[in-house]
Amino acid sequence: MNIIEYADREMLVMNVANKLAGKLKSALSGNDRATLAVPGGSTPGPIFEMLSATDLDWARVDVMLTDERWVGEDDERSNARLVKEHLLTGHAAAARFIPFYRDALTPAEGAEQVAPSLAAYMPLSVALMGMGDDMHTASLFPGDPGLPAALANDAPLLCPVYPESQSTPRVTLPAHVLNGALNKHLVIFGSEKLAALKRAEKLSVKEAPISALLDDLEVYWAE
Incomplete structure (x- = not known):
């Protein structure tokens, strides 16, 4: 894990958008297509907006969610x-x-239908992730009964999860898909999340799911 600290969020947004664009351009230079996986939530919005203005061959880019x-x-x-x-x-x-x-399908039915089709987009060229204060990433939540299945090396390419801490069931890319990305990036804001990330290094993956993805992870942080 490599943590890069920025003086403010605006500088982080600009630099991360430029870095992601550069990684996509590199992927496209040696391949017909590139796959970008991105998170939801409010944190990546400004990065998305800046990235969308980048002039690259977007028609050859496939975009999917991490969850x-x-x-x-x-x-x-x-x-x-x-x-x-x-x-x-x-x-x-x-x-x-x-x-x-x-x-009209349940999360389990939908994940089962979608998972085989995702093989064509693997490995991910670029994965952008976020992290919660509870050290979850994508929809890999600590304490979730479905977490062990999503952490398994042979997990389907899309897993249904029903986190007890969340009001809505979800689907998520499993840990091995996120770990298999050619470039892994994590954006976090605030001292509490930075402390949580450092704490995750010493915890089990069931306690801190983000710890499953720390190898070769580029982390971008601003207060």
Whole structure:
């Protein structure tokens, strides 16, 4: 894990967007397509907006979420909705979005249907992740009964999870998919999250799921 600290959030946003764009350009220089996995939540919004203005060959970029709440895109809780509003605009509107949600199916049914189709996009070229104060990342939550299955090396490429701490069931990329990304990036804000991340190094993966992904992880932090 390599932690890069920034003087303020604006500088972080600018630098991370530029770094992600550079990694995507590098991936596209040697491959027909590149896959970008991104989180939901409020933290990445400004990064998305700056990244979307980058002039690269977005028509060759496939975008998917690291995890999704099991709600339709018209729901304000939808991560797909956030990505479409903040990332898939401007130049990035040409990118191909890979949705996870399937109407009328349960999370387990939807994940089972979607998982095989994700093989074509592996390994991820670039994975951008966030982390909660509880040291969860994607929808890998500590204490979740479904966590061991999502941490397994042979987990399906999309896993249903029902975190007791959350009001909505979800689907998530498993740890081995996130770990298999050619470039792994984590953005966190605030001293509490930085302390939690450092604490995670000494905890088990069941207590701190982010600890499963620390090897070769680029971490960007600002207060």
